[in-house]
C-alpha cells in the first residue's frame with residue numbers, strides 16, 4: 477500500500493514529467509519531511525534541461541512586479557494583514573503603522589514562516605522607512621509579551637497553538653528586553669494591538685484601499701521588485717521563481 481508520502485512523490489513525478497524542464501526542490505522546502513543529509517531523489521534527466529526562471533505551474537508575474545503583484549500572484553490569503561491595516565486605520569494610527577500592519581506577516585504569506593518577523597522586515601527594509609521595518613521585525617517577539625498599558629494581553633490563540641506551558645526561548649526574551657527600551661517600541665507594539673484575526677469576519681478589505689498609503693510609503697523600484705539592486709532583491713526573485721535551479 478502506497479504511503480501518503482509515496483503518493484505525493486508519484487504525483488509530483490507525474491507533474492514534472494509534463495514539464496519541459498526538470499524541477500529540483502530546494503533543501504529548505506522539504507527539510508523535516510525528509511532528512512536533509514540524505515541526497516534528494518532526482519527525476520531522470522533524459523536530456524531534459526533544468527528549470528531556470530518561471531515555473532509554468534505558477535501564474536506568471538509581470539516583468540516588473542510591484543508589491544501588490546506579489547500579493548496577487550505569490551502570497552497566500554492576506555485577509556488577515558488587510559484587516560489589521562484597516563483596524564489600525566480605524567484606530568487612528570499613523571500611516572507608518574497602517575503600512576506596517578498591512579505588511580507585517582508577508583513572510584508567512586509568501587516566504588518562510590519560522591522567524592517571520594525577521595524575514596518580513598528584511599524583505600521590506602530597503603523599501604520602507606527604517607521605523608516600519610524595525611516595528612515589523614519586533615512584532616513577532618512582542619506578540620509573546622503582554623503590555624497592559626495599551627490593553628494587549630498574551631493571545632488566547634497562542635495558548636491553543638503552543639500549549640499553556642510554552643515559554644519564549646531566551647533569545648526571544650532578550651529581544652523583548654531590547655525592544656521594550658527602544659524609541660520605536662510603541663510602533664511595533666501597535667502592530668500587535670491591531671494584529672487580530674477576523675475582528676469582523678464579514679469585512680472584506682481590498683488591497684486597493686491602501687494604494688495611496690503604499691504609494692507614499694513604499695519605494696517601488698522602477699526595475700520591478702526583485703530586479704533592482706537592493707540587498708534583498710534576491711529574496712523577492714526567489715518568491716517569484718521559487719524553483720529555479722540556480
Ligand SMILES: [Fe+2]
Nearest residue numbers: 580581615616
Ligand atoms: Fe506576525
Ligand SMILES: [Fe+2]
Nearest residue numbers: 556580581671
Ligand atoms: Fe499577524
